[in-house]
Amino acid sequence: MEPRDEFCGDRSAGVKDPTGNHWWIATHQEDVSSTEIAERIKTLFSNKELV
Template identity: 60%
Template sequence: MGVKFIPDGYHTVTPYLTVRNAPKVIEFLMQAFGAKLSHDAIKRPDGSIMHAQVTIGDSHVMIAEENEMAKATVSTLYIYVPDVDSVYQQAIKAGGSNVMEPMDMFYGDRGGGVRDPSGNSWFIATHKEDVEPKELAKRAEAFHKQQKGKAA
């Protein structure tokens, strides 16, 4: 039997973050989200991290320190957790900066967001309600009207 085209434990899409100060980002992910280092990092001759992997829940996140060929880019990731409010507080204590305090969202999640030391946004959510498509469209319209009113 041949090798599987997706290794065991992985999903079809795996985030790969190119960051500044990879060790600090990895430490943040460990403290904020309980990430586990999947294996020892592969280092470049200068000691910077060429490749590291952490596991958050059932998902892998690959991380590399920026270099001349691959500059750091800012990404946004969405992470589901059992208790958004406590994980948000944990992420702030771990050094994350506030993007949005947790609140109930029209699409059925309670969500908030933080920025990690390299500038990536992590939107943290707990799914609270399954919303049917017609109801979702109605709520989205009401949300946009409310937002438009705030901008005035």
């Protein structure tokens, strides 16, 4: 998975090594208040179509 910023203030990525192991790498980028997280979640899901 390409690196991406998460709504909770983290950045994460995933890779698969030659032996088939999946590795997840993450780091904390910013402190986000619970109010801001709720707004980001609302924005995230308002931009997606329900299938």
